Amino acid sequence: MQDKVLEYLRKKDEYVSGEEMSGHLNVSRQALWKHIQVLKDCGYDIEAVPHLGYCLKSAPDRLFPAELAYRLHTKFIAKKIYYYDALPTTMDVAAELGVKGCPNGTLVVAESQTKGKGRLGREWFSPKYKGIYLSLVLRPELAPNATPLLTLLCAVSICEAIKEATGLEARIKWPNDILIHNKKLGGILTELNAETDRTHFAVVGFGLNINNDKRSLLAGATSLKEQLKDEVNRAGLLKKILLAIEENYLYLEKYGSTVILDKWRAANITLGKRVKVNSHHRVLEGEAIGIDSDGALLLRSDSGLIQKVLSGDVAHCR
Numbered sequence: 001m002q003d004k005v006l007e008y009l010r011k012k013d014e015y016v017s018g019e020e021m022s023g024h025l026n027v028s029r030q031a032l033w034k035h036i037q038v039l040k041d042c043g044y045d046i047e048a049v050p051h052l053g054y055c056l057k058s059a060p061d062r063l064f065p066a067e068l069a070y071r072l073h074t075k076f077i078a079k080k081i082y083y084y085d086a087l088p089t090t091m092d093v094a095a096e097l098g099v100k101g102c103p104n105g106t107l108v109v110a111e112s113q114t115k116g117k118g119r120l121g122r123e124w125f126s127p128k129y130k131g132i133y134l135s136l137v138l139r140p141e142l143a144p145n146a147t148p149l150l151t152l153l154c155a156v157s158i159c160e161a162i163k164e165a166t167g168l169e170a171r172i173k174w175p176n177d178i179l180i181h182n183k184k185l186g187g188i189l190t191e192l193n194a195e196t197d198r199t200h201f202a203v204v205g206f207g208l209n210i211n212n213d214k215r216s217l218l219a220g221a222t223s224l225k226e227q228l229k230d231e232v233n234r235a236g237l238l239k240k241i242l243l244a245i246e247e248n249y250l251y252l253e254k255y256g257s258t259v260i261l262d263k264w265r266a267a268n269i270t271l272g273k274r275v276k277v278n279s280h281h282r283v284l285e286g287e288a289i290g291i292d293s294d295g296a297l298l299l300r301s302d303s304g305l306i307q308k309v310l311s312g313d314v315a316h317c318r
């Protein structure tokens with residue numbers, strides 16, 4: 001019912017009497033008052049003026065389902081949202097939901113994580129209310145070896161949304177790092193539930209540093225706040241990201257990997273560089289000359305041999 005009260009206040013966008021609202025929503029005046037108190041406790045600034053009624057003045061910067069769903073014009077991404085104030089990691093909750101058969105595009109979002117997972121067994125620092133930490137359950141028609149494309153798709157979508165929301169040009173370091181001015185703003189982790197030739201579902205998780213103060217960031221990291229010298233509305237940005245993910249996912253379904261790879265090439269900073277790739281306990285060195293249709297990196301070694309790298313950690317040499 002709180003969501004309905006909120007929706008009503010939003011729709012009205014002016015003072016609305018308790019009598020009118022309780023009539024419309026079919027609740028007693030006392031119950032309505034209680035719902036308003038709960039919303040206030042959640043951080044909604046609702047003014048109550050005698051003879052005028054209630055008015056929503058502002059919403060808190062929380063990733064509540066009601067905030068994310070408000071005017072989010074997606075068809076399947078985030079139509080189902082699981083919200084947590086704190087979780088060990090959104091990845092495991094999303095994977096469990098995937099096994100239980102949740103719909104394509106199901107979103108698991110947390111305001112903080114105590115065991116945030118990064119790639120290659122690293123930890124993802126997830127302080128409360130500062131960043132965006134989420135996992136999406138995706139059910140693409142892709143063979144398991146082509147699912148790295150989902151990582152690229154998310155990276156491209158994040159850059160597009162950041163540009164639209166803030167004007168900042170974020171860049172991608174293969175395969176999954178989102179950088180601004182060569183500092184890490186975010187990362188993407190994709191985990192698969194698949195058989196040899198069949199993808200059941202993928203869990204694509206990403207973490208972004210948004211309103212972290214400069215001094216609280218790990219070495220080599222940045223946040224949008226550090227870059228803009230201003231706070232960013234996380235829910236607003238996240239909605240843009242979700243919309244971009246859906247748009248790019250539909251491109252992938254319709255046109256195959258071409259559009260996504262073209263966008264990725266335009267936003268990446270790895271191609272054309274000499275790189276060292278730490279992949280499966282070997283270090284490969286050479287020039288990053290391209291990206292394959294499945295998202296793998298093509299590396300030309302000094303001997304001229306071209307190798308396909310499916311996963312790994314890239315360091316740019318120059």
Ligand code: BTN
Nearest residue numbers: 089116117118119134187205207
């Ligand atoms: C990386 O190593 O760069 C990938 C980091 C991915 C972090 C996100 S935060 C939300 C989701 N839940 C996790 O535990 N990890 C991913």
